[in-house]
Amino acid sequence: xxxxxxxxxxxxxxxxxxxxxxxxxxxxxxxxxxxxxxxxxxxxxxxxxxxxxxxxxxxxxxxxxxxxxxxxxxxxxxxxxxxxxxxxxxxxxxxxxxxxxxxxxxxxxxxxxxxxxxxxxxxxxxxxxxxxxxxxxxxxxxxxxxxxxxxxx
Numbered sequence: 001x002x003x004x005x006x007x008x009x010x011x012x013x014x015x016x017x018x019x020x021x022x023x024x025x026x027x028x029x030x031x032x033x034x035x036x037x038x039x040x041x042x043x044x045x046x047x048x049x050x051x052x053x054x055x056x057x058x059x060x061x062x063x064x065x066x067x068x069x070x071x072x073x074x075x076x077x078x079x080x081x082x083x084x085x086x087x088x089x090x091x092x093x094x095x096x097x098x099x100x101x102x103x104x105x106x107x108x109x110x111x112x113x114x115x116x117x118x119x120x121x122x123x124x125x126x127x128x129x130x131x132x133x134x135x136x137x138x139x140x141x142x143x144x145x146x147x148x149x150x151x152x153x
Contacts, residue, residue: 005118006030012085012117016142021085077153078128082143086117090139098139100150104132112150115143128152 013021013032021032082088090098090113099111106112106126115122134151137143 008118012142016085016144018085018144077130077133077151079148080112080124080127080150080152082115082145082147082149083124084115084117084122085145086115086122086143088137088139088141088143088149089114089116089121090135100132100135102132102135106130106132106152124149126150126152 023030099113107129110126111123112126113124130152133153136148
C-alpha cells in the first residue's frame, strides 16, 4: 500500500460517519479511529517494523435522526448493500443516464451503480431479479461498507 493510497483512505474515512476502521492487506495493517477531538491513523507492517502515526484535524460529524413517521412504510423486497467504502456513482459518466431508477426492472447481474474506492471504479451488480423500489443514496455520496444502496422487490 503506497503513501498516496493510505492518504486517500484517510480522506475517505475522515469524510464518513465511521468512527473506527481496520484493514489488513498485502502485509500492511491499517487501523483508524476518530473521536470528538482528534482522529489518529496508525499504519504498521505486520512484522511491526514500522509505525507511522498521522494526526488529522478535528472532524465534526452529524447523523440525521429519522422519526418513526419518516421511515418508509413498505420495506418488502431485498436490500442491496455496499460491499466497500467509497463514492457512489449512479451513472457511468456525468453526461450518461443512471444505470437504474425507481421502477426499472433488473435481472441478477445487471449493473446497479459504481462505487469508487481508491481510484478504482467497482461496478455493483444486482444480486436479485426484480424491480427497483427505492434508491437510498444520492449520486457522488460517500457510502460505507454494508450501507443500504437499493431496495429491489
